[in-house]
Amino acid sequence: MPLPATGPTEPDAFLAVCGHTHLFPGARCRLQGLPDPEAFAARPRPVDVLLRFSDAVATDAEVRTDGPAGAVLAVPAYTTAAGTPIDGRAWLVREFAGAGDEVELTIGGIAPA
Numbered sequence: 001m002p003l004p005a006t007g008p009t010e011p012d013a014f015l016a017v018c019g020h021t022h023l024f025p026g027a028r029c030r031l032q033g034l035p036d037p038e039a040f041a042a043r044p045r046p047v048d049v050l051l052r053f054s055d056a057v058a059t060d061a062e063v064r065t066d067g068p069a070g071a072v073l074a075v076p077a078y079t080t081a082a083g084t085p086i087d088g089r090a091w092l093v094r095e096f097a098g099a100g101d102e103v104e105l106t107i108g109g110i111a112p113a
Contacts, residue, residue, distance in 0.1 A: 013048040013060065016105070021055045021080045023073070023091055023107050031063075031103040041098040044071050055081035063093070063105075071096070072111040 018029040029051065034040045049061045059078040065071045069092060077088040092108035 013050045016049045016051050016061070018051055018053050021053050021057070021082070021084075022086050023075065025094075025107060025109050027107045029073075029105045029107070030099065031105060032101070034103060037101055037103045038098040041096040041103045044093070044096050049073070051075060053080070057081050064090070067111070069111050073105065073107065 014034060015032045016029040017032065018027065020027055023029075031037075031040075031047075031049065034047075044063060044065050046065050047063050049063060050058055051061045052058045057078060057080055059076060061073055061075040063071060063073055071093040072090040073093055074090040075088060077086060079085050090111035092111050093105050094108035095104075095106040097104045097106070
């Protein structure tokens with residue numbers, strides 16, 4: 001008889017596909033692979049994310065929901081495929097919207113420190 005799984009049933013990080021090489025107010029990313037996208041959009045929770053930008057550069061990031069500013073997407077420093085360095089920062093998430101089996105994040109401004 002097989003033993004039940006004892007570890008987490010979700011992946012370590014969810015893929016988020018962004019349509020640009022960097023984030024800015026109004027940019028959108030599609031968060032994929034969530035077990036219940038509609039529930040996540042209605043009530044976001046902290047998750048680790050692998051951001052993949054339009055130039056195929058990927059970096060680890062995280063959605064945080066426990067701060068006073070509300071939900072943020074924290075992204076470390078990275079370099080675009082063209083060689084442009086991008087400083088790390090935390091971005092306010094203006095909106096989480098269910099989009100079929102994905103959740104679209106709309107980026108707001110830079111989160112207060």
